[in-house]
């Protein structure tokens with residue numbers, strides 16, 4: 001028996017009747033194309049306390065589309081961190097902008113404020129902080145800096161759905177907040193999906209257009225005088241990155257149990273933090289004004305490779321999200337940022353490993369993970 005990092009089949013079976021009904025409903029309605037999407041966008045914005053939600057087909061697309069809608073492109077610099085999913089950096093670079101990495105805080109593992117301040121140049125257009133593993137970056141401070149320097153903040157909250165700062169959920173702080181509904185994220189679709197939240201109605205409309213060929217979804221209604229062809233009237237170029245309606249229907253089912261999902265993760269994280277205390281492991285820390293989303297429970301140890309191998313032999317899966325850091329990836333070798341460029345991010349990435357967490361994990365399984373770790377480390 002292997003204790004797994006994720007188990008989609010088990011999560012499907014827990015709510016099989018609801019999922020089946022949701023998917024069949026979309027098929028039987030002949031792909032209305034809008035009904036489930038609109039309903040999900042309203043419910044998701046509501047759940048997060050945000051004004052506008054624009055669904056897209058991945059977390060990667062959400063970052064790229066938010067930046068494009070803000071006018072970021074060739075010649076611009078966008079500041080982010082190197083200890084993240086490649087999607088954060090590749091989404092920036094695919095707008096034509098240059099991704100400028102800065103080092104992170106060793107405790108929260110999110111963007112260092114000092115490093116951010118020194119990296120801002122006249123070419124900087126936006127900051128993309130990453131809420132690493134579900135611990136929000138220092139968003140209020142980053143927003144203050146951004147306001148002073150006239151920069152946009154596109155928050156990569158792909159791991160932080162439900163996290164709070166001063167008891168307010170992430171999603172309504174930044175210029176745009178990006179989420180992923182990748183299967184393994186805690187609001188996981190049965191495929192791919194993403195969403196951008198914003199308080200800016202015009203930005204929402206631009207993002208919506210960009211995600212669907214550049215057409216305004218309301219265009220044919222507003223410009224009736226142009227006749228039928230108005231539907232193909234383009235004022236801008238867009239992408240084809242919309243969320244699939246079947247995924248929206250599935251996400252609406254999952255959204256109903258998201259509070260419970262988060263409560264489970266918070267309980268499991270508290271159990272790990274109390275029962276692993278005292279072992280030679282660095283446990284994840286949380287700032288006092290933060291409620292963590294616990295998408296990942298990521299510990300650090302010097303001999304993590306040996307620990308992971310021994311745990312695997314005892315039937316416990318772990319993972320390595322994310323390592324190596326971006327500046328040491330082959331794809332970015334030409335940028336010539338060698339080892340030592342971002343020492344804190346490098347240290348974190350060389351020592352981290354994630355433990356199983358989430359609603360698929362039973363209490364007995366979590367006990368076995370803890371027991372295995374004790375055996376390996378004592």
Ligand SMILES: *Cc1c(COP(=O)(O)O)cnc(C)c1O
Nearest residue numbers: 058059060085087088158180182
């Ligand atoms: C998952 C993830 C993304 C990308 O989301 P996809 O839906 O897989 O495209 C971006 N940033 C971070 C931090 C992520 O964890």
